Amino acid sequence: MxxxxxxxxxxxxxxxxxxxxxxxxxxxxxxxxxxxxxxxxxxxxxxxxxxxxxxxxxxxxxxxxxxxxxxxxxxxxxxxxxxxxxxxxxxxxxxxxxxxxxxxxxxxxxxxxIASAICGLSGLQNYRFGKAATVPHPYVTSRGSRVISETPYDTIKMNMENGLHTAVFLDIDKDKGYMTVNEALEILLEVEGKRGEGVMKDRISV
Amino acid sequence: MxxxxxxxxxxxxxxxxxxxxxxxxxxxxxxxxxxxxxxxxxxxxxxxxxxxxxxxxxxxxxxxxxxxxxxxxxxxxxxxxxxxxxxxxxxxxxxxxxxxxxxxxxxxxxxxxIASAICGLSGLQNYRFGKAATVPHPYVTSRGSRVISETPYDTIKMNMENGLHTAVFLDIDKDKGYMTVNEALEILLEVEGKRGEGVMKDRISV
Incomplete structure (x- = not known):
């Protein structure tokens, strides 16, 4: 067993x-x-x-x-x-x-x-959460270009359009360690800089 | 405390x-x-x-x-x-x-x-769940008309359009008791009959 x-x-x-x-x-x-x-x-x-x-x-x-x-x-x-x-x-x-x-x-x-505890920790309602997202550490390809996942940005955008919160998980990497909230925000702001769709605008408040 | x-x-x-x-x-x-x-x-x-x-x-x-x-x-x-x-x-x-x-x-x-256990119980991925919904018991107004909430139908529809699963909670009522899965499906099918938007079509498989 x-x-x-x-x-x-x-x-x-x-x-x-x-x-x-x-x-x-x-x-x-x-x-x-x-x-x-x-x-x-x-x-x-x-x-x-x-x-x-x-x-x-x-x-x-x-x-x-x-x-x-x-x-x-x-x-x-x-x-x-x-x-x-x-x-x-x-x-x-x-x-x-x-x-x-x-x-x-x-x-x-x-x-x-954390999928349920987030309600008690944040005071936000369970019913108002949409799809969750993970922010992964950026990585560098064998050809030397830096890759950032835009998936969490897309997920936050979709949830915002539907009036929903997004639970964002932070990546854990053996070498790069536990991603901090600030690192995740920097990555999301970097995507915002590239895409400019206003997903992160006026959104950063805890 | x-x-x-x-x-x-x-x-x-x-x-x-x-x-x-x-x-x-x-x-x-x-x-x-x-x-x-x-x-x-x-x-x-x-x-x-x-x-x-x-x-x-x-x-x-x-x-x-x-x-x-x-x-x-x-x-x-x-x-x-x-x-x-x-x-x-x-x-x-x-x-x-x-x-x-x-x-x-x-x-x-x-x-x-159940918000997290649903992954283990169903085998479905946490990332593929959208907003959750509750199916409430229908009720009869003081004027005698029967009211059915269409909110869970709308939530399932929105999630389907985004390729996401919906966790559906079943109502508990002091008099009407614990809603069964069959009762919830009947209510959703009743909304389907009224709206006809195909949300429930070919969807019932466990």
């Missing part, structure tokens, strides 16, 4: 009682921090509270070498921890599909996610 | 460790089941596991007579439990604003919500 457990939003105490039970019954426990990180805790605090050894997996371990560690789930209880709710990131859906292909049973234990 | 604690999605074990701590430190614990209900548990099981007396509040208690029970939070620890994540329903935001008006400090403990 491969259990996917969402850790919630901030620290080691945001896990559900159900999630904690799964960890206690687990033979092996893994965690990844490349799709999101719990700002209020670290691996040591998690291991102390959960009373279990936890192995941290890199993006490569999850996306390219998953078969190596999920194979144990054929006859052991393996738990895979992630920040927020599980299955919001497509990389986790992909992992679940690969487990099913290998004949491994899976289960989900949901956790609090 | 008034703590808003989200119970998560299904049963008494979906609460976070942080939420459980708040209950243990509480002088009074309240819950409401009119915005959502935990299908896998009941009040007795919750009280057994949480080791605390819990008082169930009606919609009227929350929306019209909140001052009566939240006044205690001026000098006691009062915890208010709700299914899912807290603050997704505007009625909870309103309650928090009223507490703040009364000089009561508030805090939020988030829980798993």
């Amino acid at each position: 491969l259990d996917f457990v969402g850790l919630g939003l901030f620290d080691e105490k945001d896990i559900s009682l159900k999630g904690l039970e799964r960890i206690h019954n687990a033979d092996k426990v893994y965690v990844e921090f490349y799709t999101s990180i719990l700002m209020g805790t670290d691996l040591e605090k998690m291991e102390d509270l959960y009373q279990k050894k936890i192995t941290v997996l890199s993006r490569e371990d999850v996306e390219q070498h998953a078969e190596e560690w999920i194979a144990d789930a054929k006859d052991m209880n393996v738990v895979f921890l992630t920040g927020g709710d599980t299955m919001v990131s497509t990389t986790h859906v992909d992992l679940r599909l690969r487990a099913l292909d290998m004949g491994i049973e899976t289960s989900l234990v949901h956790g609090a996610s | 008034l703590d808003f604690v989200g119970l998560g999605l299904f049963d008494e074990k979906d609460i976070s460790l942080k939420g459980l701590e708040r209950i243990h430190n509480a002088d009074k614990v309240y819950v409401e089941f009119y915005t959502s209900i935990l299908m896998g548990t009941d009040l007795e099981k919750m009280e057994d596991l949480y080791q605390k007396k819990i008082t169930v509040l009606s919609r009227e208690d929350v929306e019209q007579h909140a001052e009566e029970w939240i006044a205690d939070a001026k000098d006691m620890n009062v915890v208010f439990l709700t299914g899912g994540d807290t603050m997704v329903s505007t009625t909870h935001v309103d309650l928090r604003l009223r507490a703040l008006d009364m000089g009561i400090e508030t805090s939020l403990v988030h829980g798993a919500s």
Whole structure:
């Protein structure tokens, strides 16, 4: 059995009682921090509270070498921890599909996610959010040109036209780190400079 | 202090460790089941596991007579439990604003919500969801005419035009009960019959 457990939003105490039970019954426990990180805790605090050894997996371990560690789930209880709710990131859906292909049973234990917590944190209404967007780090191609994704700009524009808010996720990169709000705004303003469609005009107020 | 604690999605074990701590430190614990209900548990099981007396509040208690029970939070620890994540329903935001008006400090403990769990349960991507909608029970006016909200139809139509999924919430009514999926589909098909804009055509497949 491969259990996917969402850790919630901030620290080691945001896990559900159900999630904690799964960890206690687990033979092996893994965690990844490349799709999101719990700002209020670290691996040591998690291991102390959960009373279990936890192995941290890199993006490569999850996306390219998953078969190596999920194979144990054929006859052991393996738990895979992630920040927020599980299955919001497509990389986790992909992992679940690969487990099913290998004949491994899976289960989900949901956790609090920014997708719903954003209402309480911002005071904005759930019903007024449209499609979400992610601002990825710009990258430089092998030919040396800098590429910025215009997708988040398009998404914000579409939502604005429909009178809706946009939840904007910030990219996490192994080398470039956790994108800050300011970096994301600079990237969006750079797209605004190129496109000039007024999406960012008078919009920056927190 | 008034703590808003989200119970998560299904049963008494979906609460976070942080939420459980708040209950243990509480002088009074309240819950409401009119915005959502935990299908896998009941009040007795919750009280057994949480080791605390819990008082169930009606919609009227929350929306019209909140001052009566939240006044205690001026000098006691009062915890208010709700299914899912807290603050997704505007009625909870309103309650928090009223507490703040009364000089009561508030805090939020988030829980798993269908707003994010829908990805894992349906296999659909978080990024492909647009604005959410609720299908309310039709009602009869004092003059005897039946009123059906066309808002969910409009929302589904807008999302379809943008290539997006719609999360559709089902109404809960004190007298009419929990709306079923079939009832919601009948209501949407009734709007389709009136408007004929093809929103529901070939769309019903699970």
